[in-house]
Amino acid sequence: MEIQFLGTGAGQPSKSRNVSSLALKLLDEINEVWLFDCGEGTQNQILETSIRPRKVSKIFITHLHGDHIFGLPGFLSSRAFQANEEQTDLEIYGPVGIKSFVLTSLRVSGSRLPYKIHFHEFDEGSLGKIMETDKFTVYAEALDHTIFCVGYRVMQKDLEGTLDADKLKAAGVPFGPLFGQVKNGQDVTLEDGTKIIAADYISAPRPGKIITILGDTRKTNASVRLAVNADVLVHESTYGKGDEKIARKHGHSTNMQAAEVAREAGAKRLLLNHISARFLSKDVSQLRKDAATVFEKVHVVKDLEEVEI
Numbered sequence: 001m002e003i004q005f006l007g008t009g010a011g012q013p014s015k016s017r018n019v020s021s022l023a024l025k026l027l028d029e030i031n032e033v034w035l036f037d038c039g040e041g042t043q044n045q046i047l048e049t050s051i052r053p054r055k056v057s058k059i060f061i062t063h064l065h066g067d068h069i070f071g072l073p074g075f076l077s078s079r080a081f082q083a084n085e086e087q088t089d090l091e092i093y094g095p096v097g098i099k100s101f102v103l104t105s106l107r108v109s110g111s112r113l114p115y116k117i118h119f120h121e122f123d124e125g126s127l128g129k130i131m132e133t134d135k136f137t138v139y140a141e142a143l144d145h146t147i148f149c150v151g152y153r154v155m156q157k158d159l160e161g162t163l164d165a166d167k168l169k170a171a172g173v174p175f176g177p178l179f180g181q182v183k184n185g186q187d188v189t190l191e192d193g194t195k196i197i198a199a200d201y202i203s204a205p206r207p208g209k210i211i212t213i214l215g216d217t218r219k220t221n222a223s224v225r226l227a228v229n230a231d232v233l234v235h236e237s238t239y240g241k242g243d244e245k246i247a248r249k250h251g252h253s254t255n256m257q258a259a260e261v262a263r264e265a266g267a268k269r270l271l272l273n274h275i276s277a278r279f280l281s282k283d284v285s286q287l288r289k290d291a292a293t294v295f296e297k298v299h300v301v302k303d304l305e306e307v308e309i
């Protein structure tokens with residue numbers, strides 16, 4: 001799986017950074033792409049990638065500020081114009097109000113979609129596990145911003161062990177039904193009396209990945225809880241070192257606070273986004289260097305950058 005950043009800027013688009021959106025690409029796992037936030041111009045950014053809008057099956061919204069949702073009507077409408085492609089339903093998860101925003105913009109613009117949208121709205125009282133399939137579970141928890149805003153914890157379920165077919169062949173097991181039995185975890189006895197213990201040929205289950213994607217927030221314990229042992233934590237860094245006071249005032253975090261969250265949570269990697277246009281490229285490398293004094297595995301992401309998880 002990969003995360004591709006579609007917009008990494010804060011508040012308004014700049015020449016180098018569009019407003020918030022990222023794609024969690026789960027093509028190998030479930031042949032789907034999940035979007036997190038959809039700022040204005042997200043559909044244009046998607047044109048620069050190999051992402052096919054029809055593959056976007058779920059959209060998770062962190063909060064209702066414009067730089068995180070104004071791209072929805074455009075994206076949803078364009079998703080309908082996929083000639084010769086099957087129209088698949090879409091799920092949208094987000095704070096109460098997201099349904100009214102989407103339906104109002106579609107209605108007043110006379111847009112009719114040939115696919116269904118299923119809305120899953122939540123408020124402070126209905127957070128926790130918000131989605132579960134056989135492969136993934138998604139949790140949401142309230143953060144600390146100027147309006148209701150959440151962070152998401154995406155947990156992949158543990159992956160079953162895989163069969164070592166070469167080893168099994170080398171042990172003299174003929175390809176066929178016996179092979180299948182071992183694959184299903186059954187011990188078998190060969191014609192010559194050799195006992196084959198299935199567990200010797202199947203690798204141990206692998207733990208699923210944990211991906212934490214936060215919306216805008218001040219430093220809060222909720223971020224730490226969402227990011228415990230995460231393989232990747234995506235955290236905003238609207239401000240830099242020394243700006244803690246103004247960050248607090250505006251409901252945001254500094255790079256140092258994001259690094260503290262990653263360290264306290266025991267996350268494996270930290271990716272900083274929601275970067276203010278005030279930071280030029282020299283300042284951006286300073287953002288990383290300063291944060292690395294607190295949490296070493298940190299990186300400031302760019303628009304369209306893809307990160308393997």
Ligand SMILES: [Zn+2]
Nearest residue numbers: 063065145216
């Ligand atoms: Zn915001």
